[in-house]
Amino acid sequence: MSPGDAPLAGYGDQLIEGLLLTLEVSLCSYAIGSLFGLLGAAAKLARWRSVRYCAGLYTTLVRALPELLLVLLAFYLLAARVEQFGVVVSPFAVAVMALGFIQGAYITEVLRAAVLAIPRGQREAAEALNLRPLTYLCRVVAPQALRHALGGLGNIWLNATKDASLISVLGIFADVLKVSSLAAAATKRYVFFYAVAGACFLAITLVSMTLVERLRRHLGRAYLT
Amino acid sequence: MTATIEPAIEFDSVSKYFGDSGVLSDITLSIGAGERAVICGPSGAGKSTLIRCINGLEQHQHGTIRVSGVTLTRAATSLRQIRAHVGMVFQSFNLFPHMTVLENCTVAPRTALGLPRAEAEARAQALLERVDMPGLGDRYPSQLSGGQQQRVAIARALCMQPRILLLDEPTSALDPEMVQEVLETIVGLTDLGMTMVCVTHEMSFARRLATRLVFMDEGRIVETGPPAELFDAPCSDRLQRFLGRLQARP
Numbered sequence: 001m002s003p004g005d006a007p008l009a010g011y012g013d014q015l016i017e018g019l020l021l022t023l024e025v026s027l028c029s030y031a032i033g034s035l036f037g038l039l040g041a042a043a044k045l046a047r048w049r050s051v052r053y054c055a056g057l058y059t060t061l062v063r064a065l066p067e068l069l070l071v072l073l074a075f076y077l078l079a080a081r082v083e084q085f086g087v088v089v090s091p092f093a094v095a096v097m098a099l100g101f102i103q104g105a106y107i108t109e110v111l112r113a114a115v116l117a118i119p120r121g122q123r124e125a126a127e128a129l130n131l132r133p134l135t136y137l138c139r140v141v142a143p144q145a146l147r148h149a150l151g152g153l154g155n156i157w158l159n160a161t162k163d164a165s166l167i168s169v170l171g172i173f174a175d176v177l178k179v180s181s182l183a184a185a186a187t188k189r190y191v192f193f194y195a196v197a198g199a200c201f202l203a204i205t206l207v208s209m210t211l212v213e214r215l216r217r218h219l220g221r222a223y224l225t
Numbered sequence: 226m227t228a229t230i231e232p233a234i235e236f237d238s239v240s241k242y243f244g245d246s247g248v249l250s251d252i253t254l255s256i257g258a259g260e261r262a263v264i265c266g267p268s269g270a271g272k273s274t275l276i277r278c279i280n281g282l283e284q285h286q287h288g289t290i291r292v293s294g295v296t297l298t299r300a301a302t303s304l305r306q307i308r309a310h311v312g313m314v315f316q317s318f319n320l321f322p323h324m325t326v327l328e329n330c331t332v333a334p335r336t337a338l339g340l341p342r343a344e345a346e347a348r349a350q351a352l353l354e355r356v357d358m359p360g361l362g363d364r365y366p367s368q369l370s371g372g373q374q375q376r377v378a379i380a381r382a383l384c385m386q387p388r389i390l391l392l393d394e395p396t397s398a399l400d401p402e403m404v405q406e407v408l409e410t411i412v413g414l415t416d417l418g419m420t421m422v423c424v425t426h427e428m429s430f431a432r433r434l435a436t437r438l439v440f441m442d443e444g445r446i447v448e449t450g451p452p453a454e455l456f457d458a459p460c461s462d463r464l465q466r467f468l469g470r471l472q473a474r475p
Contacts, residue, residue, distance in 0.1 A: 121315060121318075122319060124282055124319060125319035127281075127282060128280055128282065128312070128391075129308075129332075131336060135336045135337070139336070143323045219323075223322065
């Protein structure tokens with residue numbers, strides 16, 4: 001049996017590698033996005049107008065421009081500029097930084113709203129109990145904000161897995177979508193290979209949703225009567 | 226007992242404004258250690274603002290507030306020093322909803338006082354028993370009635386072993402059938418010898434709790450004195466009218 005006769009036409013290993021790359025890009029960009037989101041939300045809630053203004057500029061610009069455009073800008077403008085100074089950046093690093101920067105804008109908004117949803121009395125109770133600001137942040141604000149934010153953060157994560165395929169247009173990454181389209185073109189079995197790609201994303205989504213639901217129940221355990 | 230050893234709380238010509246309107250106007254008041262002052266008056270009189278100024282939840286613009294000899298400023302050190310021995314019970318309880326009853330009562334002693342876990346929990350258990358909530362330490366606030374939540378909030382404040390306890394309308398957010406249990410709990414604390422300042426509309430409770438009644442209207446202290454005197458022989462028209470309206474209630 002030649003490789004071409006197998007159901008995946010010998011592309012099985014490449015597809016798995018592509019799936020792993022997609023997951024890797026998603027996870028890394030989401031981690032970076034969370035960092036940008038934390039900083040962004042802190043800036044948006046800051047006391048100083050100029051800091052709030054900068055954060056507003058960030059979220060407005062990033063959410064206004066198409067993600068693909070931002071990824072292309074990162075590669076052909078930013079990375080190229082940086083390399084002129086003799087700093088070599090791996091394409092993977094550029095990709096996850098760019099995607100993380102985009103997700104950070106959305107995470108900023110979700111976290112900001114989640115913090116604002118905490119009643120003012122929580123702060124007053126913490127102050128009256130003489131909790132230190134850091135204790136207040138970690139023990140009172142963070143757990144309650146996370147519960148408010150979970151739905152939004154879950155959505156952004158699902159978008160992150162799909163946005164990870166944006167890098168396939170750059171031609172240097174063999175993510176699951178890229179491998180599928182190569183396999184489809186080579187075998188002329190377009191429907192089949194694009195369906196395989198779709199199934200991969202669906203699998204990621206289903207697993208993610210299960211995990212998010214578990215986390216939601218854990219964070220909501222105090223609120224079930 | 227008006228002769229007090231040392232003042233626990235002193236207001237000296239304190240004023241506070243929101244924009245142009247005065248919320249507190251030239252308040253001068255001294256509450257002695259161990260005194261139990263009940264602040265009453267019509268809504269909008271500035272009662273809650275007054276009590277919230279004592280631990281710096283609200284800032285005053287003029288005058289001086291001293292709590293146990295420490296002058297209240299906006300500086301973090303002054304606030305920390307004062308809040309270290311001033312507990313507060315809020316109208317809407319303000320329990321931490323994601324923490325169990327026991328965690329609510331131990332988070333501040335463990336982090337702000339550095340108490341070891343076992344000691345903080347033993348203290349919390351003892352005080353939960355005192356507010357008649359034994360064995361409910363692992364419940365979450367959402368699983369308790371309003372009255373139970375407020376009693377947990379009282380225990381939480383007591384866990385910091387405050388010398389002064391502030392109660393800001395502790396029964397106003399409660400269903401009528403739960404008011405009494407919370408009032409009884411508060412009256413039951415008098416043997417701890419704490420200085421207490423309580424804003425309330427419950428006049429029979431005020432009579433039982435207070436060693437001193439402070440009647441406020443429009444941001445000023447109109448009259449102050451022992452509750453028996455004020456209730457039975459109010460000097461000012463405004464207090465007479467206020468008490469008359471309360472008695473007219475069904």
